[in-house]
Amino acid sequence: MVGKTLFMNHRAPANGRYKPTCYEHAANCYTHAFLIVPAIVGSALLHRLSDDCWEKITAWIYGMGLCALFIVSTVFHIVAWKKSHLRTVEHWFHMCDRMVIYFFIAASYAPWLNLRELGPLASHMRWFIWLMAAGGTIYVFLYHEKYKVIELFFYLTMGFSPALVVTSMNNTDGLHELACGGLIYCLGVVFFKSDGIIPFAHAIWHLFVATAAAVHYYAIWKYLYRSPTDFMRHL
C-alpha cells in the first residue's frame, strides 16, 4: 500500500471520501480557479460573434454551463479545503459540484444540437439532453455518494448518447475535435478514480477537464460561429 506523504493521503474507505493533503487541496482549487476568467471571456466572445437570436441564446446556454463548471468546482474545493469542519456546507457544495457536471455536459452539446441541422428523430436530443441533466440532478439529491459506480455510469451515458446523434449529422465539420475532446475526458476519468493511488490525481483530472473543454470550445468557436476576421470586416 502506498504510504501517506505530503502529496498524497491513504485511499478513502469504501463508505467515505478521500481526504486530500494540503498541497492537493491547493492544486484542486487553482487548477479550476485560473479558468474562470478565460471561460467568461470565451463565452462573451461567442456571444459577440452571434449572427442571430438563436446563436445568441445558445452562446448564453453554453457559456453559463462552462463558467458554472469552473466557478462551482473552485468554490467547492475552497470550501473542502478551508471549511471542511462545516460538514453540511461542504456536503452541499459537493452535491453542487456533482450536479453542475450534468448541466455542463448538456451545455457542451447544446451548440452542436441547436445550431446544426438534425433529422426529425435526432432533433429530440435537443430537449432530451436537458431531461437527462435534470434526472442526474435528482439522482444527486437522492443518492449522493452512495453508488459511485452508477454515478460514473450516468456521466458516461450522458456524455456518449448525444454523440450518436451528432455523428449522424450531414455536416460533419468539427466532429473530429468533438471526439478528440471526448477522448480526453475519458482518459481523465482514470485520474478521477485514482485518489490515493496517484499524487494530485484530482488536480490532474481537473487539467484533463480543462484541456477537453478548451478543445470543445475551439471547435464551437471555429465551426459554429462566425469567424472573427469576418466579424471585423463587417464592423
Ligand SMILES: [Zn+2]
Ligand atoms: Zn474537482
